[in-house]
Amino acid sequence: MSVLVIAEHEHGQLKPETAKVVNAAVAIGGDVEVLVAGHNVADVANSAALIAGVNKVRVADSAAFEHQLAENTADLIVELASSYSHILASASTTGKNTLPRVSALLDKSQVSEIVGVVDADTFKRPIYAGNAIATVKSNESQKVITVRASAFDAQVEQGACEVENLSLSMDNALSAFVSVEQTESERPELNAAPVVISGGRGMQNGENFALLNGIADKLGAAIGASRAAVDAGFVPNDMQVGQTGKIVAPDLYIAVGISGAIQHLAGMKDSKVIVAINKDPDAPIFQVADYGLVADLFDVLPELEAAL
Amino acid sequence: MKVLVPIKRVIDYNVKARVKPDNSDVDLTNVKMAMNPFCEIAVEEAIRLKEAGTASEVIAVSIGDKACQEQLRTALALGADRAIHIETDAKLESLHVAKLLAKLVEQEQPELVILGKQSIDSDNNQTGQMLAALTKRSQGTFASKVVIEAGKAQVTREVDGGLQTVSLTLPAIVTTDLRLNEPRYASLPNIMKAKRKPLDVIAADSLGVDLAPRIELVKVEEPAKREAGVIVESVEELVTKLKTEAKVIS
Ligand SMILES: Cc1cc2nc3c(=O)[nH]c(=O)nc-3n(C[C@H](O)[C@H](O)[C@H](O)COP(=O)(O)OP(=O)(O)OC[C@H]3O[C@@H](n4cnc5c(N)ncnc54)[C@H](O)[C@@H]3O)c2cc1C
Ligand SMILES: Nc1ncnc2c1ncn2[C@@H]1O[C@H](COP(=O)(O)O)[C@@H](O)[C@H]1O
Numbered sequence A: 001m002s003v004l005v006i007a008e009h010e011h012g013q014l015k016p017e018t019a020k021v022v023n024a025a026v027a028i029g030g031d032v033e034v035l036v037a038g039h040n041v042a043d044v045a046n047s048a049a050l051i052a053g054v055n056k057v058r059v060a061d062s063a064a065f066e067h068q069l070a071e072n073t074a075d076l077i078v079e080l081a082s083s084y085s086h087i088l089a090s091a092s093t094t095g096k097n098t099l100p101r102v103s104a105l106l107d108k109s110q111v112s113e114i115v116g117v118v119d120a121d122t123f124k125r126p127i128y129a130g131n132a133i134a135t136v137k138s139n140e141s142q143k144v145i146t147v148r149a150s151a152f153d154a155q156v157e158q159g160a161c162e163v164e165n166l167s168l169s170m171d172n173a174l175s176a177f178v179s180v181e182q183t184e185s186e187r188p189e190l191n192a193a194p195v196v197i198s199g200g201r202g203m204q205n206g207e208n209f210a211l212l213n214g215i216a217d218k219l220g221a222a223i224g225a226s227r228a229a230v231d232a233g234f235v236p237n238d239m240q241v242g243q244t245g246k247i248v249a250p251d252l253y254i255a256v257g258i259s260g261a262i263q264h265l266a267g268m269k270d271s272k273v274i275v276a277i278n279k280d281p282d283a284p285i286f287q288v289a290d291y292g293l294v295a296d297l298f299d300v301l302p303e304l305e306a307a308l
Numbered sequence B: 001m002k003v004l005v006p007i008k009r010v011i012d013y014n015v016k017a018r019v020k021p022d023n024s025d026v027d028l029t030n031v032k033m034a035m036n037p038f039c040e041i042a043v044e045e046a047i048r049l050k051e052a053g054t055a056s057e058v059i060a061v062s063i064g065d066k067a068c069q070e071q072l073r074t075a076l077a078l079g080a081d082r083a084i085h086i087e088t089d090a091k092l093e094s095l096h097v098a099k100l101l102a103k104l105v106e107q108e109q110p111e112l113v114i115l116g117k118q119s120i121d122s123d124n125n126q127t128g129q130m131l132a133a134l135t136k137r138s139q140g141t142f143a144s145k146v147v148i149e150a151g152k153a154q155v156t157r158e159v160d161g162g163l164q165t166v167s168l169t170l171p172a173i174v175t176t177d178l179r180l181n182e183p184r185y186a187s188l189p190n191i192m193k194a195k196r197k198p199l200d201v202i203a204a205d206s207l208g209v210d211l212a213p214r215i216e217l218v219k220v221e222e223p224a225k226r227e228a229g230v231i232v233e234s235v236e237e238l239v240t241k242l243k244t245e246a247k248v249i250s
Helices: A017-028 A042-048 A070-083 A093-105 A207-219 A227-231 A297-307 B037-051 B066-078 B094-108 B127-134 B188-194 B235-244
Strands: A002-006 A031-038 A056-061 A086-090 A110-114 A122-127 A132-138 A143-147 A162-166 A175-182 A195-199 A222-225 A252-256 A273-278 A291-294 B002-006 B009-011 B033-035 B057-064 B082-087 B112-116 B138-149 B152-159 B162-169 B172-176 B199-203 B215-221 B230-232
Touching: A002 A017, A002 A070, A002 A093, A017 A031, A017 A086, A017 A143, A031 A042, A031 A070, A042 A056, A070 A093, A070 B127, A070 B138, A086 A093, A093 A110, A093 A143, A093 B094, A093 B127, A093 B138, A093 B152, A110 A122, A175 B138, A195 A207, A207 A222, A207 A252, A207 A297, A222 A227, A273 A297, A273 B235, A291 B235, A297 B235, B002 B037, B002 B094, B009 B066, B033 B037, B033 B066, B037 B057, B037 B066, B037 B112, B037 B138, B037 B172, B057 B066, B057 B094, B066 B082, B066 B188, B066 B199, B082 B094, B094 B127, B112 B127, B127 B138, B127 B172, B138 B162, B152 B172, B162 B172, B230 B235
Parallel strands: A002 A031, A002 A086, A031 A056, A056 A162, A086 A143, A110 A143, A195 A222, A195 A252, A252 A273, A273 A291, A291 B230, B002 B057, B002 B112, B057 B082, B082 B199, B112 B172, B138 B172
Antiparallel strands: A122 A132, A132 B215, A175 B162, B009 B033, B138 B152, B152 B162
């Protein structure tokens, strides 16, 4: 049994999700290999080689993989697939885009967004916006799986393992990269931050999100948002936390002016400690909050910043 | 240009799903059902393409038992030209759905298929990508903007780091994200008119796809409950509790 983990990377850097997906791979058992597909990704490969439990890193470095288009990456993974019993990727937008394509090309049913490994065939995964946890057993000979990284601990470091360079390139004629609009931020990423502070519709506009900045600076926090705040154009889409946005599980989650709809809770209710600030004492967010403050956010946010 | 829109009947998004006491599954008896919200966005996008003169025909398709004809009628009331019901009582995985849809794509030859990015019941997020693989087409997932021009679909995608735009050669597969559009409501006259629009039924078994389950549902449980918290009276009390009780800040 051998498990292949698809490395998650951006701007030539390995992303922290990868060490968490390797943790899931180690729980499944067998040899673990990591595939790095991209362009100019030597640093990514070297970082992946340091993740404890990884036996080998395989690198496909080619201009064809620069933008990680699903059509090209899926063909690459399928080319390598026969050596592996399990193929895992993070349930990031890249993993979600690519892995079902791989799965169908291999004629396998995929298991999406697992949060637990019971054994090599059996996994736990949330369904219905996390209102139920299903245990599923895959009878496929080869298992294609996406992993909710926030549900797994990162593997520690090891001495570097072998790095193998593959001279493979797949270039489909069907799709082409046009452009990217990258959200620039000095803050930690939502999925990696120990503290997340999120604003909702109660923030009223984009400028008011600045009220969260000082607090985030003091706590080393990432800033998130509800769907309503994103839809209203207060903040960019990549800040959305929830069932269909980012899933976070920080030590501390602070929800400000967020009502606590099922879909929002699905993205943050596994946080260790939850704080809610809302002027409506009946807001459902208080049902999951460890500490609730019933107050006008415009009064208390400056106070909170000063008190930290 | 023909546009095919696969839609799924699911639990209404406002309803909190409950687990059956015997832990065999989620209990859907007497639960309000509706069109999957991402499919509503897909239908809306197809209709807008028709209104803009880009699409010539919009076909809605749903796979499942008889009840999903209700959602197909909704799609017709919203502006789809005709509907196809692929009938089966089998519990389907996304791969099965994608294979059935691939058969239909072969028959209908749509230049564009617009699906939802995710069903809010299974939370799978698989079908569109699988259909693209099976039909050897390009894919533009999690779309927040679609522009059809000169045989290409220019798709802006909501990705973890921001927005990515790709250019797809038609025919192509697109899946919708929340910001693509704001779906309309069906008007009463259109709901009446929809009753006379064509709705064809095809037996899933007639399409020659093996629908045997590949993944077993072993059990379904309630998620771990959070302990009830406390209401604090002031910012000062909050900060003290976070420092000394929860110990999450210093
Ligand atoms: C298919 C689908 C997917 C979805 N996915 C997501 C998702 O991933 N993430 C997500 O977040 N949502 C998602 N939603 C939307 C979700 O259902 C809710 O509509 C959304 O979470 C509401 O956002 P909100 O809490 O900011 O807004 P509201 O529900 O409007 O709540 C605003 C809150 O702010 C409070 N408030 C207002 N002013 C103040 C003030 N001055 N001081 C203090 N409090 C104040 C109000 O009391 C209220 O509780 C999804 C919905 C659908 C249908
Ligand atoms: N039974 C079905 N009938 C029609 N379309 C479906 C069905 N199941 C899934 N789909 C389509 O595939 C999308 C994604 O579903 P999923 O991959 O199950 O999350 C949905 O939004 C629909 O557009």
